[in-house]
Amino acid sequence: MSGSGGTAPAHVTLRGITRVYPGQAPQPPVHALGPIDLDLAQGEFFAVVGPSGCGKSTLLDVIAGLVVASAGEAAFEGTPIAGSVPDGIGVVFQEDASFPWLTVHDNIAFGLRELGRPADVVNAKVTYALNFMGLADFAHAYPAQLSGGMRQRVCIARTLVLEPRLILLDEPFGALDQQTRLLMGDELLRLWRETGATILLITHALDEATMLADRVGVMSARPGRFLEIVATGWARERDSTIVSDPRFGQLTSRIWTLLRSESLRALGHAGANR
Amino acid sequence: MSRVGLLRTAVIAGAIASLEGLIRGGIVPRFTIIPPSEMVVALVAILRSGKFTIDIVTTLTNVALAIVAAMIVGVAVGTALQKAAALRRIFDPLFATYYAIPMYAFYPLLIVVFGLGDVPQICIGFLLAVMAVIINTLNGLDRVPRVLLKAARMHRMGGLRTALRIRLPYAAPYIFTGFKLAVAYSFIGVIGAEFITSSRGIGYEISFAYNNFDNRLMYGLILFVLLLVMTVNMSLHVWEKRLMARRRR
DSSP states (O other), rough: OOOSSSSSEEEEEEEEEEEEEOTTSSOOOOEEEEEEEEEETTTTTEEOOOTSSSHHHHHHHHHHTOOOOOOEEETTTTTOOSSSSSTTTTEESSSSSOOOOHHHHHEEEHHHHHHHHHHHHHHHHHHHHHHHHHHHGGGSSSSGGGGHHHHHHHHHHHHTOOSSEEEEEESSTTSOOOHHHHHHHHHHHHHHHHHHHHEEEEOHHHHHHHOSSSEEEEEEESOEEEEEEEEEEOOOSSGGGGGHHHHHHHHHHHHHHHHHHHHHHHOOOOTTTO | OHHHHHHHHHHHHHHHHHHHHHHHHTOOOTTTTHHHHHHHHHHHHHHHHHHHHHHHHHHHHHHHHHHHHHHHHHHHHHHHHHHHHHHHHHHHHHHHHHHGGGGGGHHHHHHHHHHHSHHHHHHHHHHHHHHHHHHHHHHHTSSSSHHHHHHHTTTTOOOHHIIIIIIIIHHHHHHHHHHHHHHHHHHHHHHHHHHOSSSSSHHHHHHHHHTTTOHHHHHHHHHHHHHHHHHHHHHHHHHHHHHHHTTOO
C-alpha cells in the first residue's frame, strides 16, 4: 500500500504509524489510527480523505511532530520525527490560527521575526507574500476585520514565508464557501508549483482532493488505515477547470465508492458493507 | 456628541441643578450638604492653597503603588496558577469568596505589623485589587485557542516565549479589564483605609473635616476624589474599548 510516486527519493516516510489514546479508568483505550505506511515523494501533492473521526488530523499531527505515535516510525528528509516540529515543516490548521492582536503584516512576519531575521529581509518577504496572497490592501488591518477566507490566507502566508519544504494542510478551506474554495485551490496549486514544496492536504471534500492532488489516500473508518491510494495522473500544470474533465468525475466517484461504506460505518450503521 | 451622550450630560446637569436648587431653596439644609457650585469654589480654593498637596500626592502615590503591585503579582500568580491545575483547584473556593471577605477587618493587624506609615493603606488597596487581576488573567489565559498553541509549537517556541508572545498577548484585553478593576479597587482600598486610621492622605483629610463640621472642605475634597476617579476610569474605559474593537469579529 506504500510506494513513492516515482523514482525521486522519499521526502516523508511513515512505517507502521499507530496512535492509541489511553482510556480513562473505565473506558478502554481508543485505537485511533494505523498502522499507516506511506512514502511521500519530493514535491508531491498528496491528499488524504476519510470518514469523520478516522484519524486524518492525528496523522497530520504525527508528521508535524505535534503528537508522538504510539508505535511506528516517521521520518522527514531521513531524520526521525520525535515529538517536536522538525525544521522545514509548515502547518496550516483547520481552525483560524491568526493572531488577533497583530496586523496582517505582523501576523505574516511573526515566524521570520521569531527566527531573528533582519528587518529588511522580513519586510521583503512579507511584502511578497501579501501580494501573492492578494492581501496587500489589508496589510495594516487586524484579522477581526477580515473574512474567514482572508484570515485563512493570512495563516497560509504566515506559514509560507518560512519557505517550508513540506507543507501540511489540515482542512484549510473547511470554513469557506464552495467558490472561494475552488479559487483557493487554484492559489494552492500555483504556490505548490512555484515553491516545489511537498504538500500533504487533509480534506473531507472529495472533489477538492481529486482536483488538487497527484495521489489521494483514501482512509478507512477508525482506526484509520489506507484502503487504497488513488493516483490522479494530472499534469503538474493544472487548475480548477479540470473539474469539467470527464476523468475528474470518474476519479471522484471511484473515491466515493471506496469511502461510502466506511463513512456509514463511521456514522454507526452496522452491516453497511453492501 | 452622540444622542446618548447628550442625554447623559443632560441628566447629570439636571441632577446637579436640582440639588443646587433644593439646597438654595432651603429644602435640604446646608448643614447636610452644600450647593454643588460652592463645592467647586471650595475645591478651587483647596487646590490653590496648596495646603493639601502633600495629602493628594501621598494618596496618589499609595494608590499607584497598590495598582502596580496588584498588576505585577496578579499577572504572575494568574499565569502560574493557569499552569498548575492542581494548585488552582485548591484555591478555587477562595477565588469565589474572596470579595466577600471584609478586607478592612485586617487593617488593625496590618497597622500592628507595618506601623502607622503608608504601608497598611497600600496593603489594603493591593489586597482589594490583586484578585481582580488574578481572576481576569486566568480568564484570558483559559480562552487562548488550542490552535494558537499548536501554531507556537510549529514556530518551535519554548514555554516562556509562548507565554510572552502568544498566551499573554491573546489574554491582554481580559487582563486589561482586570487592571481597570484594580485601579478602582485600589482607590477604594487606600482612601477607605486613610479614613479609618492614618496620619495623612485625602481620606484622612475628609475624615478630619467631617469631625470638625467643616462642610466646605469635606465636600471640596469629596468632589476632588469623585472627579479624579471618574476621569481615570473613563480614560481606561475608552482605551479598553479601542483595544476590544480590534478583536471584534
